[in-house]
Amino acid sequence: MRRKLTQRGKDRRRQLMEHAAELFAERGYHPTSVSDIVESLRVGKGVFYWYFSSKEELLAEILRESHQDLRRRQQQAIGDEPNPVLRIELGIRATIEWFLEHRKYFTLFQFAASDERFAPVLRRNHDVAIADAVRHIKDAIVDGLVADQDPEMLAEAIVGACNQLTRTYVFDRHEPVDRTTEAAVSFCLHGIVGK
Amino acid sequence: MRRKLTQRGKDRRRQLMEHAAELFAERGYHPTSVSDIVESLRVGKGVFYWYFSSKEELLAEILRESHQDLRRRQQQAIGDEPNPVLRIELGIRATIEWFLEHRKYFTLFQFAASDERFAPVLRRNHDVAIADAVRHIKDAIVDGLVADQDPEMLAEAIVGACNQLTRTYVFDRHEPVDRTTEAAVSFCLHGIVGK
DNA sequence: AACGTTCTTGACCGATTGGTCAAGTGCTCG
DNA sequence: CGAGCACTTGACCAATCGGTCAAGAACGTT
Numbered sequence: 042m043r044r045k046l047t048q049r050g051k052d053r054r055r056q057l058m059e060h061a062a063e064l065f066a067e068r069g070y071h072p073t074s075v076s077d078i079v080e081s082l083r084v085g086k087g088v089f090y091w092y093f094s095s096k097e098e099l100l101a102e103i104l105r106e107s108h109q110d111l112r113r114r115q116q117q118a119i120g121d122e123p124n125p126v127l128r129i130e131l132g133i134r135a136t137i138e139w140f141l142e143h144r145k146y147f148t149l150f151q152f153a154a155s156d157e158r159f160a161p162v163l164r165r166n167h168d169v170a171i172a173d174a175v176r177h178i179k180d181a182i183v184d185g186l187v188a189d190q191d192p193e194m195l196a197e198a199i200v201g202a203c204n205q206l207t208r209t210y211v212f213d214r215h216e217p218v219d220r221t222t223e224a225a226v227s228f229c230l231h232g233i234v235g236k
Numbered sequence: 237m238r239r240k241l242t243q244r245g246k247d248r249r250r251q252l253m254e255h256a257a258e259l260f261a262e263r264g265y266h267p268t269s270v271s272d273i274v275e276s277l278r279v280g281k282g283v284f285y286w287y288f289s290s291k292e293e294l295l296a297e298i299l300r301e302s303h304q305d306l307r308r309r310q311q312q313a314i315g316d317e318p319n320p321v322l323r324i325e326l327g328i329r330a331t332i333e334w335f336l337e338h339r340k341y342f343t344l345f346q347f348a349a350s351d352e353r354f355a356p357v358l359r360r361n362h363d364v365a366i367a368d369a370v371r372h373i374k375d376a377i378v379d380g381l382v383a384d385q386d387p388e389m390l391a392e393a394i395v396g397a398c399n400q401l402t403r404t405y406v407f408d409r410h411e412p413v414d415r416t417t418e419a420a421v422s423f424c425l426h427g428i429v430g431k
Numbered sequence: 432a433a434c435g436t437t438c439t440t441g442a443c444c445g446a447t448t449g450g451t452c453a454a455g456t457g458c459t460c461g
Numbered sequence: 462c463g464a465g466c467a468c469t470t471g472a473c474c475a476a477t478c479g480g481t482c483a484a485g486a487a488c489g490t491t
Contacts, residue, residue: 205396
């Protein structure tokens with residue numbers, strides 16, 4: 042296990058994480074062995090265990106860091122937009138775009154959600170995302186833009202609808218993202234506004 | 237591999253599938269070995285390979301049969317309801333109820349979607365479910381009950397929102413199903429109707 | 432140049448895996 | 462009763478897994 046990292050070390054660590062994420066997304070977490078990872082990178086197995094204490098810790102770390110990156114993108118996209126409904130829309134668009142550029146994490150998140158070992162990490166990520174959305178929804182309710190319903194449930198529904206649309210059209214069918222994004226936005230906004 | 241099954245054989249097969257599904261859902265597919273399955277059932281390993289040609293085939297079979305059962309439940313719930321929007325609502329309610337009674341399959345479907353090997357089976361299941369929903373949505377558009385949008389995208393959005401709400405409130409938090417179902421129905425119907 | 436730290440190597444290990452098979456048991460039907 | 466098929470056993474196998482470690486290379490600092 043590592044102690045302090047030089048720049049060289051940080052680069053290796055990044056390289057391992059990026060590469061492992063790709064392999065995990067392609068072949069799955071369990072079927073991808075630590076040997077697979079280090080061999081395709083042409084380094085010894087010791088390298089892996091210098092930077093990560095276990096294969097499990099590696100995936101947990103990948104999940105944490107990638108989610109941080111997604112969240113950064115969302116906040117950047119929303120900026121200081123005053124209209125809460127518009128903030129939600131900007132968040133949806135940013136999320137779909139991010140996944141389009143980071144396809145591998147979509148499969149990874151999905152797998153992690155189905156494995157007891159990683160569910161806690163994913164759960165924390167998810168809770169943060171929901172909390173973000175809930176703030177905007179509450180603002181919208183206060184402003185009278187949205188009917189008074191449970192904001193948390195609305196947030197979950199939005200996330201679910203967007204993820205499913207992204208999976209089907211962007212990942213499975215490789216369709217252009219525009220129509221999908223518009224459909225997601227329209228469905229979710231009508232869903233929360235509630236006639 | 238089996239040839240013909242007596243009643244005794246059919247029962248064993250069912251028993252293996254049900255039990256394996258539970259173990260897979262609890263500990264995950266890969267971490268659950270064939271030995272785990274047969275040992276906890278107190279039978280020899282040969283029994284497993286008498287009924288299934290591989291561990292992979294077993295899960296594929298579980299996915300197929302459970303999805304058939306879910307679909308049967310949906311069709312039964314919808315009956316011959318003439319109003320297409322109401323048909324969708326009945327379908328949503330039936331789905332959430334079914335998953336409540338068959339929790340183990342939720343985790344299983346989720347894992348399968350993240351594994352290349354099982355994606356094809358799951359994909360066919362999903363396509364059938366979407367096609368069912370699309371028919372009702374098209375009817376609703378023809379009747380002027382729903383704005384003219386891509387019915388397939390609406391169907392995907394509905395499935396996504398419902399699944400997410402079910403996962404969070406019914407599985408993770410073990411909350412009573414009523415409020416969740418109402419939220420799902422409300423969000424989805426407003427989402428498709430489109431003010 | 433020399434020393435300590437960071438980083439890399441790859442043979443090695445015990446455990447476990449999915450899957451096979453020769454040998455047997457029990458059920459059914461003529 | 463006995464022949465034949467449906468089913469069961471569990472030792473066994475080759476392959477692979479995550480992880481260790483003693484040895485040494487590369488680097489930064491002085």
